[in-house]
Amino acid sequence: MATAMSLEWPVDDFTRIPFAAYHDDEVYVEEQERIFRGPTWCYLGLEAEIPNAGDFVTTLVGDTPILLNRQHDGAVSAFINRCMHRGTLLERECRGNASMHTCLYHQWSYDLGGQLRAIPFMRGHNGEGGMPADFEPSSISLDSMHVDVYNGVIFGSFSDSVEPLVDYLGPTVRADIDRIFNRPIKLLGYQRQRIFGNWKLYNDNVRDPNHGALLHMFHATFGLYRPTQTGGIRMDERHRHSTSYSAMGTSDDEDDAKAFADTKKVFDEGFHLRDESMLQYVKEYPDDVSLIILSVFPNLVVQQITNSLCTRQIQTVGPGELELYWTYFGYEDDDEEMTRHRLNQANLVGPGGLISMEDGEAVELVQRAVLREQDQHAFVEIGGKGDIVDQEYLVTEMPIRGFWSYYYELMGIEPAAEAG
Amino acid sequence: MTKLSARDAVASLLAEYVHLIDEDRLEDWIELFVEDGTYNILSRENVDAGYPLELMSCNSKDMLRDRILSLREANLYNLHHAKHVLGAVAVLDSTDGVWTLQANCSVYQTNRQGRTDLFAVATYRDTVVFEDGAPRFKDKVVVVDTFAVARMLSTPI
Numbered sequence: 001m002a003t004a005m006s007l008e009w010p011v012d013d014f015t016r017i018p019f020a021a022y023h024d025d026e027v028y029v030e031e032q033e034r035i036f037r038g039p040t041w042c043y044l045g046l047e048a049e050i051p052n053a054g055d056f057v058t059t060l061v062g063d064t065p066i067l068l069n070r071q072h073d074g075a076v077s078a079f080i081n082r083c084m085h086r087g088t089l090l091e092r093e094c095r096g097n098a099s100m101h102t103c104l105y106h107q108w109s110y111d112l113g114g115q116l117r118a119i120p121f122m123r124g125h126n127g128e129g130g131m132p133a134d135f136e137p138s139s140i141s142l143d144s145m146h147v148d149v150y151n152g153v154i155f156g157s158f159s160d161s162v163e164p165l166v167d168y169l170g171p172t173v174r175a176d177i178d179r180i181f182n183r184p185i186k187l188l189g190y191q192r193q194r195i196f197g198n199w200k201l202y203n204d205n206v207r208d209p210n211h212g213a214l215l216h217m218f219h220a221t222f223g224l225y226r227p228t229q230t231g232g233i234r235m236d237e238r239h240r241h242s243t244s245y246s247a248m249g250t251s252d253d254e255d256d257a258k259a260f261a262d263t264k265k266v267f268d269e270g271f272h273l274r275d276e277s278m279l280q281y282v283k284e285y286p287d288d289v290s291l292i293i294l295s296v297f298p299n300l301v302v303q304q305i306t307n308s309l310c311t312r313q314i315q316t317v318g319p320g321e322l323e324l325y326w327t328y329f330g331y332e333d334d335d336e337e338m339t340r341h342r343l344n345q346a347n348l349v350g351p352g353g354l355i356s357m358e359d360g361e362a363v364e365l366v367q368r369a370v371l372r373e374q375d376q377h378a379f380v381e382i383g384g385k386g387d388i389v390d391q392e393y394l395v396t397e398m399p400i401r402g403f404w405s406y407y408y409e410l411m412g413i414e415p416a417a418e419a420g
Numbered sequence: 421m422t423k424l425s426a427r428d429a430v431a432s433l434l435a436e437y438v439h440l441i442d443e444d445r446l447e448d449w450i451e452l453f454v455e456d457g458t459y460n461i462l463s464r465e466n467v468d469a470g471y472p473l474e475l476m477s478c479n480s481k482d483m484l485r486d487r488i489l490s491l492r493e494a495n496l497y498n499l500h501h502a503k504h505v506l507g508a509v510a511v512l513d514s515t516d517g518v519w520t521l522q523a524n525c526s527v528y529q530t531n532r533q534g535r536t537d538l539f540a541v542a543t544y545r546d547t548v549v550f551e552d553g554a555p556r557f558k559d560k561v562v563v564v565d566t567f568a569v570a571r572m573l574s575t576p577i
Contacts, residue, residue: 095469189466189473192568221494271493274482323568328473343472344479347487352461352476352573354487358496360572 004030004411008375013388014401014408015381020374022198022367028319034410035298036062036316039162041148041155041169043300043313044068044078046327048152048185054097054112059325060315061156061299066145067091067101068154071112076149078156079114079142090142101142114142150174151181153302153311169296170236176243176294179285180304184332188343191326193351197363199299199314199322200407205359206295207399209233209244210382215362218354221271222279231291232392239388239402240297246394248281248290248306278344278354281306295399297406305355307338308345320367326350426555430519430548431509433555438504438525441576446488449576454549454556455481461542461577463567475564475573487576497574500529502539504577519548519555527577540566542577 003026007018021027036042042061045068049057056069058081067081067090081090083103090101090110100117102109109118116137124130145156148165155165166174195202205211209231213220231246273279281290284307292304301312313325326349330342349356370376383396388405391398433452440449453459461476478484491497507524514520522545529539547559562577 094465187471189463189469189471191463191473191475192465193572194568194570196571215496217494217496218490221490271489273486273489275480275486278483278486339472343474343477346473347477350475351569351571354490354495357572357574361496361498364498364571 003027004034004413007413008377009408009413010377013386014404015379015385016377017204017380017400017404018374019370019376019378022201023319023371023374025319028316030411032062032064032316034412035407036064037158038410039157039159040298040410041157041162041165041296042298043296043311044145044147044154044156045313046152046185046187046311046329047076047149047154048187048329049095049327050076052097054099055095056091056098056101057095058091058093059313060323061145061158062316063318065089066156067142068147068156069098069101069112076147076154077113078145078147078154080145082143083108084116084140084142110142114144116140151177152185153177153181153300170238170241172234172236172243173241173294173296176292177302179287180292180302180309182285185309185329186332186334186339188328188330188339188346191328191350193324193326193360194317195322195324195360195363196320197322197360197367198319199316200403201363201366202314202322202324202359203295203298203403204378204397204400205363206293206301207233207242207244207403208397209246209293209394210397211362212244212394215358216355218348222273229394231394232390233394233396233399234390235388235399235402238406239399240406242295242399242402244291244293244394244399245289246291247288277341278347279306280341282338282341295403297403303349305348306345307342308349309342310346310349324351426514426519426550427511429550430511430514430521430555433548433557434506434509434521434523434544434546437557438506442502442504444575446491446576450481450484450488452557453481453484453560454551454558457481457484457557458559459484459557459562459576460560461562461564461573464563464565465567467563475567475569476576491574495574498529498571499532500575502575503528503530517550518558519546521546521548525577537570538566539570540564540577542566 010016045057050070053070053072059066065081066078068078070076083090085108088103088105090103100109107120111117122131147156229246233244235242290306294302299314303310310326310328315323330339348354380400383398388402459478460474463475466473505526509523512520524543527540528536530536542562542564545561548555549558
């Protein structure tokens with residue numbers, strides 16, 4: 001088995017990614033410690049999901065079960081969803097409201113701040129049994145995460161030395177969050193998608209705008225998005241997060257015919273939707289950007305695909321499986337027509353998404369094909385080699401290299417071999 | 421048409437529905453809907469929590485046609501054969517020629533190597549009307565218990 005230390009990086013600009021990183025069990029275990037429990041901020045949920053005191057949701061950070069709730073003073077807190085007594089999962093429902101969290105096994109009860117408040121028969125029965133005389137319930141509380149909220153988006157960290165959330169996100173990510181979370185949101189619902197591939201293959205996928213019109217042929221077939229449109233990628237200064245963006249209606253058929261010449265049919269003027277309502281973009285931001293895929297290391301994607309808005313949380317199920325947890329929303333001031341429009345456009349994304357359904361298949365095909373190629377490497381040079389930089393075009397996979405450069409740093413991997 | 425034969429016709433509509441999907445005759449499958457028919461796949465998670473989001477929503481027959489055209493021409497999905505196993509059809513109401521039905525189904529997917537996985541268990545909540553003497557879906561709602569969708573939701577349930 002490989003460990004993170006023994007992954008081979010033949011060049012130092014991350015244009016080669018070792019396939020072993022997608023499969024190895026020990027690497028996976030190390031990632032849970034160094035990344036999901038390391039000096040990162042992981043996405044936990046949205047404030048709109050827990051508006052009232054006692055509201056809770058259960059989620060995962062990597063594969064660690066997390067209980068997220070709102071306290072009586074309005075603060076949001078997050079704990080490992082595990083009773084401190086014998087380790088039982090504390091809350092079993094996906095969401096709900098509770099004044100206390102009571103373990104079903106022996107009824108140990110915790111308040112919304114995670115403090116142990118009550119143990120049945122603490123002093124035994126008829127003077128016999130129970131906890132030792134010197135036991136103090138106040139000495140026990142749930143294992144907690146640091147929690148910080150940026151513009152309604154809740155993040156948690158297990159690290160005491162993690163940088164402040166605003167610095168972790170950096171100005172470019174904050175600007176993209178500010179743009180979408182510019183006013184109170186209204187939740188529309190959830191979708192879940194089980195993908196049989198490594199969680200990093202999905203991170204690669206969302207940092208690869210080049211695949212947009214090649215894998216996702218709905219775009220090209222019906223003319224919703226083309227890599228020849230105005231768009232690009234931008235990253236934070238550490239290159240761990242990235243945003244792909246594009247604007248609609250900024251390319252023409254002649255450009256596209258040239259761009260796609262000599263390839264399999266990927267752009268065809270012959271097909272039209274009978275009901276084009278799904279493709280209408282109701283402009284709602286000051287700019288013309290109609291597509292944003294914001295990827296925040298290690299487990300969050302924030303999406304604007306025309307008027308369809310959602311977060312996608314990447315949960316790990318093991319080296320070979322991830323679950324995507326999609327949370328769709330609109331704005332509180334949407335009228336019924338706008339809400340219906342957003343729901344209609346939700347057809348474009350998610351596990352049944354006309355645009356996005358292929359991602360699950362692509363990730364699984366890589367996972368399966370590289371099982372016995374773990375000494376080999378993925379080849380990542382679209383958009384160029386060398387320095388990792390922002391680009392004002394979409395035929396690039398540069399942000400993948402940014403992800404891996406930060407991964408490499410967090411995993412404490414020894415310096416690479418000779419530069420390539 | 422007698423009441424009994426109408427009931428038989430309505431029940432056989434559901435049988436035809438699942439066989440047309442399983443035989444990949446999706447263009448014929450569309451014709452089981454009236455022109456302003458709707459087809460919505462809902463996640464039980466959202467239904468229980470009161471959220472409106474669908475997993476797939478077609479609010480007209482044209483949207484159904486677009487969905488199938490996209491499957492044929494644009495989408496790339498996991499190669500599979502589907503098999504629906506339909507449970508007993510309960511007629512909940514049949515007032516004024518509008519039939520309300522409920523039935524459970526399970527859907528298996530078999531890949532190119534002959535391996536079969538259970539893809540979904542779901543409940544159909546259907547409204548059926550007669551058009552030119554034949555039963556057709558006015559509204560078909562599929563509530564999936566298996567809302568953690570394995571791979572992707574490509575072909576209809």
